[in-house]
Amino acid sequence: MNLSPEILAELFRQCAFISALIAGFSFAFLAVILTNKTTKTIDDWTAGFAIAATAGLIVCALGWTLSVPRVLELSLNSSANGPIQVPQTYLVVHRSLSITFIACFFFFLTSLGLSGWIRSRRLGVVSLIITIAAAFYAIWILRFFIR
Numbered sequence: 001m002n003l004s005p006e007i008l009a010e011l012f013r014q015c016a017f018i019s020a021l022i023a024g025f026s027f028a029f030l031a032v033i034l035t036n037k038t039t040k041t042i043d044d045w046t047a048g049f050a051i052a053a054t055a056g057l058i059v060c061a062l063g064w065t066l067s068v069p070r071v072l073e074l075s076l077n078s079s080a081n082g083p084i085q086v087p088q089t090y091l092v093v094h095r096s097l098s099i100t101f102i103a104c105f106f107f108f109l110t111s112l113g114l115s116g117w118i119r120s121r122r123l124g125v126v127s128l129i130i131t132i133a134a135a136f137y138a139i140w141i142l143r144f145f146i147r
Helices: 005-034 041-076 088-119 121-142
Strands: none
Touching: 005 041, 005 088, 041 088, 088 121
16 A cells, blocks of 8 residues: 555554544443433443443554654655555554454444343334444445555
């Protein structure tokens, strides 16, 4: 992959922003679940998936954010002899963070799908159907980007 350090840094910034945004939603959702007065088993499962999503997405946001200065350091240390090749290490880190992001995104969707069951059976079915449709649509979109 031939990416300049500046382009890779911008990609990392955008990935960090998206991870932090979804982690924030997941954390807020988790707070609502934890303050719920009911003690159903479905509450525990929903909270568990929300915790996993929040933790993983925060790790992704942190990893991509801390990668930006390192990648930009490459362009500062470069010579004027043409384009710089980004070391494979940065691409490996990006790939592992991307896989973590995708898994945690599906954890987030799972917690949303389970959340309807906390209130009622009817809402549970609706939330599950909507979440399954969103998951299939996400998979359809991701197939263009995963090699």
